[in-house]
Amino acid sequence: MPPGGCLAVIGPGLIGGSAALAARAAGLFAHFVAYTPDRAEGRLALSRGIADRLADNAAAAVAGADFILLAVPPAAMGDTLAAIAPTVGSGALITDVGSVKVPIVEAARAALGERFPDFVPGHPLAGAERHGAVSARADLFRDHRVLLTPLAETDPARTARVAEFWTALGAAVEFLDPLRHDDVLALTSHLPHLLAFSLVDHLLAELGEQDAFRYAAGGFRDFTRIAASDADLWADIGCANRVALLAALSGYRERLGELAEALARADRAALAECFGRASAARRSVLSTRTAEGQS
Amino acid sequence: MPPGGCLAVIGPGLIGGSAALAARAAGLFAHFVAYTPDRAEGRLALSRGIADRLADNAAAAVAGADFILLAVPPAAMGDTLAAIAPTVGSGALITDVGSVKVPIVEAARAALGERFPDFVPGHPLAGAERHGAVSARADLFRDHRVLLTPLAETDPARTARVAEFWTALGAAVEFLDPLRHDDVLALTSHLPHLLAFSLVDHLLAELGEQDAFRYAAGGFRDFTRIAASDADLWADIGCANRVALLAALSGYRERLGELAEALARADRAALAECFGRASAARRSVLSTRTAEGQS
Structure with missing residues (x-):
């Protein structure tokens, strides 16, 4: 991608801010504009070089931009798309970083109308429990996957430009159907988050905060x-993808039911079989990833 | 604890080997003997300074020892206790590192008979997915908790010596009833392991190995x-503590059922409430621990 043009980031937090920093480091754009309703975040975005200029609102930020990156929470995507629709330039593309794709695709279709082909749905598999511009870093996407979920209507040239963008940031781009994306991520991301939250909450209820963590090993x-x-x-993500997440949760609860039955009949072999398959797979992936430097 | 005497470690792997290395560094004993049926592990224990001398069997290892540390898997504790019972010296103490306490206490009562008061049940909350003498390190227990679960019959002087031992190794010793230990650890350790194993196994079944990890974020x-x-x-631990683990699993499955119902009725507030309690508690502990250097 030759340098030049303007990147507009709506939501210059961990993901949006990191993308802008990385794009600046890679020399992908001449101008960087951002919009956030949070004034402190905006000042931080300016001082950290995430943006050269802050816009007063999302519509103003995207006017004149070539590459529009929507990095707001999934629940805010619909309003953001509606706000920018009137001012998106004719040659511009819009992409996003939302953790769910079908609801965002639907919101984009409704908000953008005949400009819907200019929208390339995306989802970088990066991020952590930290957030905000303070945590943004140019290497956040290096050796991480970015999933793009273009539709039949999506302009192939714009999809190619978005793929080129993430590749220049060090990510490995993959293509997926939006429905399949939401089903897969329900299992690999949304369900684990629900389990971790609910396990901690359960231990708090059963043991109290002090004992729950006091007797916890590494x-x-x-x-x-x-x-x-x-x-x-995560409550938003869970609700946005609730059909797929419910299916993932139901399947997992059935599996836990089988393990409970195995425990009830002291069936050590059944436990060892399940644990053994998981351990072998987890170890093989762990070592592979470490060898790739994806620790 | 004045230096002198002999430490016998049955099972000089990650936990037993680390305890011996730390005890040597702290100058707690004059002699270090170990027994393992694995010849390669034995040679490694000698070369790493975990032991000065290898015994041919567990009974020979404990003859003449003052402090006997049983660091074999929980399922092997019963046989090990039976094997050493005839040769334990009259002034010696026996302690263990098993992740479950009630079944080991019962095995010790059966194997040791009138010498049962010389046995101090213990459980250091340290360790990782690594194992073996190769992973042993003198600082493994520093800033970690060690739970001791003495009974009414346990000799208080021996309990005090075991507490002194772990304190000298940098650990924080706490006392707990064996039944309470097994109930608490079922929630804080055995259940999380079962969930992690079964989640990976479930994803392998649903997505196949390649996709299960391909689309997984950090x-x-x-x-x-x-x-x-x-x-x-872990299959052994699960079976050894199966009554408490079943209760923990049942309670957690009920909680997951409540979350499934919340998802089914798109009750975002219920999700946010559960997630919010967990997030606040987890963050407060994370920052506290980090400040204590328990990262």
Whole structure:
């Protein structure tokens, strides 16, 4: 992608801010504009070089921009898309970083109308329990996957430009159907978050806060690290993807029921079989990833 | 504890080996003997300074020892106790590191008979998915908790010596009833392991190995790190503590059922409430622990 043009980031937090920093480091754009309703975040975005200029609102931020990155929480995507629709330039593209895709695709279709082909749905598999511009860093996407979920109507040239963008930031781009995306992420991301939150909550209820953590070994700390994530964001994601998440949760609860039955009949072999398959797979992936430097 | 005497470690792996290395560094004993049926592990224990001398069997290892540390898997504790019972010296104490306490206490009562008061049940909350003498390190217990679960019959002087031992190794010793220990650890350790193993196994079944990990973000890696643990060891622990683990699992499944109902009725507030309690508690503990250097 030759340098030039303007990147507009709506929501210059951990993901949006990191994308802007990385794009600046890669020399992808000549101008960087951002919009956030949070004034302190905006000042931080300016001082950290995430943006050269802050806009007063989302519509003003995207006017004149070539590459529009929507990095607001999934629940805010619909309003944001509606706000920018009137001022998106004719040659511009819009992409997003939302953790769910079908609801955002639907919101984009409704808000953008005949400009819907200019929208390339995306989801970088990066981020942590931290958030905000303060946590943004140019290497956040290096060696991480970015999933793009273009539709039949999506302009292939714009999809290619978005893929080029993330590749330049060090990410590995993959393409997926939006429905499949939401089903898969319900299992690999949304369900684990629900389990971690609810396990910590369950232990608080059963043992009280002091004992719950007092008698926890190291493994529990790792296991529940994602329970320190933004509760409101994950409640939104859970609701936005609730059909797929419910299916994932139901399937997992059935599996737990089988393990409970195995425990009830003291069936050590059944436990060892389940644990063994998981351990072998987890170890093989852990070592592979470490070799790739994806620790 | 004045230096002198002999430490016998049955099972000089990660936990037993680390305890011996730390005890040597702290100058707690003059002699270090170990027994393992694994010849390669034995050679490693000698070369790493975990032991000065290897015994041919457990009974020979404890003859003449003052402090006997049983660091074999929980399922092997009964046989080990029976094997050493005839050769334990009259002034010696026996302690263990098992992750479950009631079944080991029962095994010790059966194997040791009138020498049962010389046995101090213990459980250091340290360890990882690694194991073996190769992973042993002198600082493994620093700033970690060690739970001792003495009974009414346990000799208080021996309990005090075991507490002194772990304190000298940098650990914080706490006392707990064995039944309470097994109930609490079922929630804080055994249940999280079962969940991590079964979640990975479920994803393998639903998505296949490649996609299960391909579309997993960073949180999933932390969440499932403990699924790389020793599957046989955890199947043993699960079965040894199956009554408490079943109760913990049943309670958690009920909580998941409530969350499924909340999802089914799109009750965002119920999700946010559960997630919010967990996130606040997890964050407050995370920051406290970090400040204490227990990262």
